[in-house]
Amino acid sequence: MKKVNEIKREIPLIIDKIDNICKQYELTSDELILELVRFLDLIHITDQKLSPSYLVNLVWHEFILFTRFYEQFCLKHYTRFIHHTPGKREDANVFKRTIKLYITRCAFRKSCANC
Template sequence: MGSDKNRGPAPAPDALDHAALALELLQKQPVLRDKISSGTHVQGREVPRLLTEVLRFLHLVAAGDQVLTPSRPVDLAWHEFILCTRIYGAFCCRHFGRMIHHQPGGMEDENNSQFDQTLALYQRYFGPPPAAYWLPGADCGACRSANS
C-alpha cells in the first residue's frame, strides 16, 4: 500500500456535523464509549461531546498540511479512538481521505506553539473552543498529529 498522503483534500472543517458523527461512532462501536470514559474520566453525555472535539481536531489536521497538537483531554480520547483500529482507519479514510497519524512526544515549546495554532484554527472554523476540553497551552497534550 502506498502513501496515504495526497488522496484528495478533506472537506472544509465546518462542512461536517462532528457531533452527529460522534454519536454514530459510539452507536457502531459501544466499547469506544467505555474506553473514552475510563481513559479520560469523562462520564455520560460528556463522552460524545469529547469525541466531537477529537473529530474536530482530526478534521483540522486533515484539512491543512501542518502538524497540530491537541489539548490533553482531546489527546487522551484520541488515544482511545486509535485503539479501535478498524473503525478509526475507516473513519479517517472515509471523511478525510487519508489516515491521520499520531506522533507521541515533541519538544514542549514546539507542542505549545502547535497547540496555539490548533486553537487559532479551531476558533476560525468552530468558534470559541469549549474550556472543558481545550485547556490553556500549558496543558496541551504531549502528542501531535504526524504530517503524513
C-alpha cells in the first residue's frame, strides 16, 4: 500500500477524480488505485505488451493528467516513464496475457509489499 498512499498523499484530488467510478462500481479509491499500481508493476516486470482492465484504464487516465507527479512516480518506482499506448479492442490475446501475469504475480495476495 506504500505506492497507493503516496499517490493519495501527493495528489489528493485524484480521489475526487475517480469518485464516480468508485460509486458506480461500488469500490473504494484504495481498491482502484491499488489495481492501477499492480498493473504498472506488471508493466515494469515484463517486456511483453499488456492491456489494462476497463476500470484500471479509467483510473490510469486520471492519474496521467497529473503529469509532473505521474512522471516522478514512474521514474522513482519503475526507473522509466510508462507510456499509455491505446491498443485495439479486438486484441484479446494481450488482455489474456495480462490476466495470466496478474494471477501469477498479484492475485490472492491480501497485501502487496511493493504496492
